[in-house]
Amino acid sequence: MKFSVTVILKKDVLDPQGKVVQNTLKDLGFLNLKNIRQGKFFEIELNENDEQKAKNAVKQMCEKLLANLIIEDFKISKTK
């Protein structure tokens, strides 16, 4: 079973990387860019057929390691 996970900085956390990327894109001429935020992306494959169990495992992975909950939020979605 496959999942994709995105981890992104919470809204109130300063995002130095996103800011630099945004400025660079503006410099490159993308003037209609309103906002860009950068995060991490994970493609996770599990040996597990029970969707609920699998999802739970992925959630735990996020909580225990993949995201730093003090500053980051995560989102899980199933992919085929």
Added chain:
Amino acid sequence: MKFSVTVILKKDVLDPQGKVVQNTLKDLGFLNLKNIRQGKFFEIELNENDEQKAKNAVKQMCEKLLANLIIEDFKISKTK
């Protein structure tokens, strides 16, 4: 208009980061983990109403800055 972009290493390109994360998750007891790959994630908001134009702009952003096409692939999807 909002898009989300994922950037991930091409297959066959060494992913040292993914390897370490995978081992750590195994050590933490996630034994049913088969494979994990790490990439980047961007949430992009544009001042643009024409979907085709907007998509094009995002594609160009990826090609010019967000992805390193030599070792990475990217995927764009429209979000609401």
Added chain:
Amino acid sequence: MKITNKIIENHGLKLNEYENIKKLLKREPNFLELGIFSAMWNEHCSYKSSRLHLKNLPTKGRQVIQGPGENAGVIDIGDDDAIVFKIESHNHPSFIEPYQGAATGVGGILRDVFTMGARPIALLNSIHFGSPKHPKTKSLLNGVVSGIGGYGNCIGIPTVAGETKFDETYNENILVNAMAVGHAKKNKIFYSKAKGLDKTVVYVGSKTGRDGIHGASMASAEFDEKSEEKKPTVQVGDPFTEKLLLEACLELMKDDSIIAIQDMGAAGLTSSSVEMASKGSLGIELELDKIPCREENMTPYEMMLSESQERMLIILEDGKEEYAKKIFQKWDLDFVIIGKTNNDKNLTLKFNKEVVGKIPIDALASKAPVYNREWVKKKPTQYKVDLKKLKKIKVEDALVKILSSPNHSNKSWITNQYDQMVMCDTIQRSGSDAAIIRIHNKDKAIAVSVDSSANYCKSHPITGGKQIVCENWRNLIAVGAKPLAITNCLNFGNPENKEVMGEFAECLIGIKEACEYLNYPVVSGNVSFYNGTNNKNIYPTPVIGGVGLIKNVSKPLGHNFKKIKSNIILVGKTFGHLGQSCFLRENYSINEGRPPEVNLANEKNNGEIILKLFEKNLLNSVHDISNGGLILALCEMSIGSGIGINISKPKKLRNILEYLFGEDQGRYILEVDSEKVKNVEKMLITNNIYYENIGLTQNKYFEIEGEFKINTNDLFKINNQWYNDF
């Protein structure tokens, strides 16, 4: 698979080379064997165009423990200490993917050094980019610098010196040369020569993937429009794993388990196994099923040609397998027995119990082609500078132009991205003539510097070759070190072009002469040909990396002025040579003319006396004079310290511009306390050294009497602008 001419060509082999392969094998090679030949016979691994010329370099001396031919050179620095060092190019990969190209370049050269039993203690780099105006330059510079830093910082070895240059000639072919320096115990040096029959061959480190397949043949081909398609060969560096590999190897090296050890660099498993067997006149048999692979369904061909990083091949003493395995397991690294040595002098490859390839070792190594390529002498240019015919320019304006130019701007934008302090033995960081690294727990130190002068070499290769060796020597002298030996990275264009081959041959003649005269032998090096695109070749760019010894290390002088009212003494004769000077290039875009003459006798005498003055503690600061001449050297001494100068115009010379901007060789500036001037002058006179007392240091203002006066803070600003705007 039927081997067609097309396949042969795609392997970078010429048809007559293929005929030769058939003769050596007495049959047609299969596809795997062809791949192996192509990896071993390409320029990068076989040195087929350069070998005849390299043979002439001086490689011996009392200080030399191991000259060229091993993973790195080894020199003696007294007591039981040895220094192991080498420089290597990673030009082509860095142009395609600057971050990873540069990073893996650093990783590769580090392995060369720790394979020999040395703990790396310093990294250096020489990087050349195209014109700052070229659209690719900015991202290449950014990528290369962060790649070099990314690898060195992570593995924890200080990057302490280097050089950064811009010139159109590198627009489509940048140069990224990395040098590593390590420290070992003299009686604990490890070599790559296999010994003994039936010994275990072990694979350690990272897994093998499909990366870099044909990397070595890429480094041996010119770029063309299609080189973008060669992208899948990009290797990704993993400094974290390399750190583990480094610690694991050094731990294993503490006892005597290792017979021979060789890193897998260019041409990976192929060249490492062939080299070990060839040096030991043995055969080697590998069972390829055992290779730890990262991807599924890898073929023997891919395994043998993969250039995955962070891997080593070790031949172990009998009965040491378990002991060694434990060490690598502790560091979470693969450790797999993949073969044995034997006496049949073949490289035998088995896959699923079947022999899939068998090639005589000597066909791959000693019988690889050697070419005596045609070359032509460079015709010296007749161009002479005539200042009267040029637009008038003020000294101050010319100086500002140079100081603010990309090539002469302060490099801290770069060096601040490198950890220069880790290991806590960096006594002199970047920014001076040479870096100084203390030998851990001892009172002695080494000085290191890398240098090149492509425009001198282009104009007159013999003089250029001599000049870089001398400049490098001078940089070590200027920090008080006795120069011991060099490594060299020879970056040239297409050797099949006889002008390029002539540049190569003549540069080497120059290097040889200077090294011989200065007793400054070459102990290791690397050749990178085919730097060019579609028949446009780069300027000949040999890079010299030198190591010198400081027996009793104390706080370094550096080149910053220390006090006001010190005397400024110029050592060496000033003729005002402006040919090939940065004065003409930056102010008039003139690239013609001859480089300054190199007088080896003066060079040696001047250098040796400076070392004596160091010994007697007579100096406040020292700087050598190179690009930009006297005035630029003085400026650099002022900018770092905020202390100005006051010098009068020369009485004898016809022209102030020639005097201040001339790039005559073999010169140094000394800052000397007024009480010590007599002493210094006496030593200079008794040793027949030409010198001039040119003025005094003063507070805040940089002043050439009757010409101009400028605040040193302004000089600082002018010199620090360019990168910040970049």
Added chain:
Amino acid sequence: MKSSVIVFPGSNCDRDIAVALEKMQFKNQMVWHKETELPKSDLIIIPGGFSYGDYLRSGAIAGKSSIINEVIKAANSGCLILGICNGFQILTETGLLKGTLLRNKNLRFINKDVNIKVLNNETKFTSKYKKNQILRINIAHNEGNYFTNAKHLDEMREKNLIAFKYCDEKGNINTQSNPNGALNNIAGIYNSKKNILGMMPHPERMIDKLVSNDDGINLFSSLLK
């Protein structure tokens, strides 16, 4: 005084800190991360470097290692803990210190000597310094941009938990003297019991005048008392 230095795969300032501790006459031991027990120590140091290559987030993976549970136990029973650079990042990942270290504002690795001001000299780590003393000290990091929430910042101000701030040579704390974008120029912080110090600058690099200066010595000698 017994000290232990935790060594993770990828730590690279472990030798440097050991040299400093020995020079200052600590009885020091190196502890490999796979150990499950800590030797009895008065001071535990988590050194700088790139534990696990800084992969995922700097300090994240080391923060999950088995030895870290022992460090947490020791910390809770009052043992002194010093995290330098990557060590600081690891301490925030474990939650022993609050807040986090983001990428440097300019997104580049920064190595240079900077000035920092000692804000609180009444702790076991800094008693030998004068209040508001300015130290010149080396930084070397990619992620030193300290960030925390407003509530925690207030708490730190109130309880005097900010150890060091980046400043200029005259002691001015402003944007120009902030190398990495850290909130309020924060270079190092304590936990509320002040037995844990995390700092980005490297005191172990400043114990030898030949290499740099000796502004770091008093940190170690404060601890010795």
